[in-house]
Amino acid sequence: MSGASVSSLSKSGSSLPRLLLLATGGTIAGRASDVTSLNHYSAGVIAAEELLQSVPQLRGLAAIEAEQIANVDSADLQFDHWRRLVARIREALAVDPDLAGVVITHGTNTLEETAWLLQLLIDDPRPVVLVGAMRPASALSADGPLNLFQAVQVAVSSEARGQGVLVVMDGQIHDARDVTKVATQGVGAFASPGRGPLGWVDDAGVYLSTASGTRQVPFAELALPQQWPQVPIIYGCAEPEPLILTACLKAGVQGLVLTGTGAGQLSVGERRALEAWTGPRPLMLRANRCGSGPVHGGEQDAELGLLPAGLLSPQKARVLLLLAVMAGLDQEQLLQLLPITLVQDEQL
Template identity: 75%
Template sequence: MNRLLLLATGGTIAGCADDSATLNDYTAGVLGGESLLTAVPQLQDLAAITVEQVANVDSADLLFEHWCALVGRIRDVFLADPGLAGVVITHGTNTMEETAWLLQLLIDDPRPVVLVGAMRPSTALSADGPLNLLQAVQVALSSEARGRGVLVVMDGQIHGARAVTKVATQGVGAFSSPGQGPLGWVDDAGVHLQMTSPIGAVPFSDLALPQQWPHVVIVYGCVEPDARMLTLLLEAGCQGLVFTGTGAGQLSAGERRALEAWPGPWPLMLRANRCGAGPVRKNPDDELLGLLPAGCLNPQKARVLLLLASIAAMDHAQLATLIGRSELLS
């Protein structure tokens, strides 16, 4: 029988409320991974699944140490167990896309790594977690999923780590891949993945993660932003800045003046956008201000990239080269 590793981290899929009609007032991360498996007896017919509890938290409370634990465990088990079919991670939906993207940049193995969560707690009428988990296991066991990078399975859809994002606060169909759409879908007839180009090289596959992570901040664009905040962040020695710019990643005149007036070296900085879809292209003024375009990465994923680039001690030119050549970021 195929073997899988399930890494449980908590989230709504493991959440509980006082009664079955409650969808919003619940506690995330109550049930352990073994309980999630028990709720879906059909999984016993699909694979022998080993469960490890990495954390049991609301994903808004996920920490860098949890990321280190996930990366380390996946790297170790893939190296030690060539017969393992893949890894499934149960995860809260609020930051699932960030964890998926982090793993995409760090895990270099063709075997599937599939993240799954739920929009309704386990105690709810018509809870979506059990079916989502069953379908995530189906995808992790599928030969079609090999070499597709890290995947997210929610509401019968299969999404790639680079494009997927949470787009709604409620409803089981809360995940989308703007500008791309899902890679495929999964149902009782099986796993259906579209023919797409294979994932390119994993840029940080050999990167060792530290205990102390760099300070990387997201700055949100709006009408008359307070540029003093930007100056304070630079003075505090932040090692990376992501601008959630208006339109196609535009900074305000005040933010530009603050960067121009800064007397010290600039940290690594990316321009993303707040629109929710569409790329940020290179601007002729970027070099004058130490900026790089984030392409199609949303701000939270641009931050993940800057975190890893900072850990790898990349400079501006090296990050520009990575962005320019990497199929992952297009």
């Protein structure tokens, strides 16, 4: 790929499975001036090749080719990084039938959003595994090296085939739709509320149930544009300011996620702002701020132009809306997709 640095880690003449590692930065590639510093460090400063060399045990698992897509704190990840990442994964899987899978090193702050984006875009049974770290590479007891090793374990395993996009953190294997970062510190900062992890990985192997059926990849053929649509998230709270919602509508945003309280409930002020709006309505999803539990359809949803986000977090609802807007879907077409926000293991 143009502009990407490439390195490799493999045994000479190896018949090991081949993987592509795409590095984007984050804490796993971070460094501090002191080994005890866990909060003050620079993310995204270690190159992909150095990450590989720091875990020589990977040589026994796979022949790995690494490319640097970006090297940033994931809070600074841009849509262009996503576009390049998707293009490279699609290209690699399309042109190389012998490639076993893809591993992506990523910052933890927006890792779950990237994982869900790829779940909706990458249609291939071979594993795509995201991995990060909660401690910089320079720290005592850094978690990145083991996380990376275990991500590669999962990516080359037959059990991971057909599972879609996976996240491996702290020995747990998570599904891209359900996983979320639930803590600001500690190596066990990722969870899948309501469902739990899909499986586990340790020195004895990979533990995953066999993938069930063919998963839905609704945007597998979508070409990602240079310019992405505007899709803000509005957060619900006590006495929210309706001016924010009205400003978004007046600005002509193409999608909008409303993060309601409780089970996705909007305030009277927010409902009145939607009722009073006479202009064109963007695609709108109603999510919740609780961290787990579904949002079901409400009595006023049709009147207000809303659709329920199901089990999707606000940030993942936004990813779905971004792609829906790019694909030119209308509300009825988006409605047909919404079962993927509740049931991922069954075909529609």
